[in-house]
Amino acid sequence: VGMGYGRAYGMELMVQKKSGRLSGWIGYTLSWSDRRFPDGSVNKGRRFPSKYDNRHKVDLVTTYKISRKVELTAAWMFASGNHITIMDQLYLGGTGQTGNGYLQGESGIMGNDRVGYAASSRNNYQLSPYHRLDLGVNFYRYKKKGRLGVWNLSLCNAYCHPNPFSVRTKYYTDHETGRKDVFLEQSILFLFLPSVSYTYKF
Numbered sequence: 001v002g003m004g005y006g007r008a009y010g011m012e013l014m015v016q017k018k019s020g021r022l023s024g025w026i027g028y029t030l031s032w033s034d035r036r037f038p039d040g041s042v043n044k045g046r047r048f049p050s051k052y053d054n055r056h057k058v059d060l061v062t063t064y065k066i067s068r069k070v071e072l073t074a075a076w077m078f079a080s081g082n083h084i085t086i087m088d089q090l091y092l093g094g095t096g097q098t099g100n101g102y103l104q105g106e107s108g109i110m111g112n113d114r115v116g117y118a119a120s121s122r123n124n125y126q127l128s129p130y131h132r133l134d135l136g137v138n139f140y141r142y143k144k145k146g147r148l149g150v151w152n153l154s155l156c157n158a159y160c161h162p163n164p165f166s167v168r169t170k171y172y173t174d175h176e177t178g179r180k181d182v183f184l185e186q187s188i189l190f191l192f193l194p195s196v197s198y199t200y201k202f
Helices: none
Strands: 005-017 022-036 056-065 070-079 089-092 106-110 113-118 130-142 148-156 166-173 180-187 193-201
Antiparallel strands (some): 005 022, 056 070, 089 113, 106 113, 166 180
């Protein structure tokens, strides 16, 4: 791979409330991020989106103090999906250079035809948006000489949205119709994750 360069630009907005029992902030980011290799070593020199070209990002964080000793927290985040490359072109005749100059190669033999797959461009597919809600509660235990103990109970991804940890492509052929289909297989580590922590400040 030759030398290339990238661009990243956009804007961020944030509104924050600091006083009162209910506090928190909301932030929004509108951004663009892409890459280009002028020597043609990647994507035939054409500009393509970065993996993390997440057009929209939203963060909402809020805290509600029930009392001096008990506090509720909630954080919701949303981001446009990451970009990945999938082989969305099929050709017969074995290996060979494709017109876009990016990916080519023999994937196997189906029937009597040698079939290969290629990608039309780099990072040509955008995944579904990423979003989750984290909930928590803090219990403050005030001690002598200004010391403080804090117990935290939290639940990550409270509504169990299946955000993928990794994604890979699967290719299937209907041998009756000859139709070739592409599927994305997602791997998910945890639908939700509870946790308990203790912090001691002195």
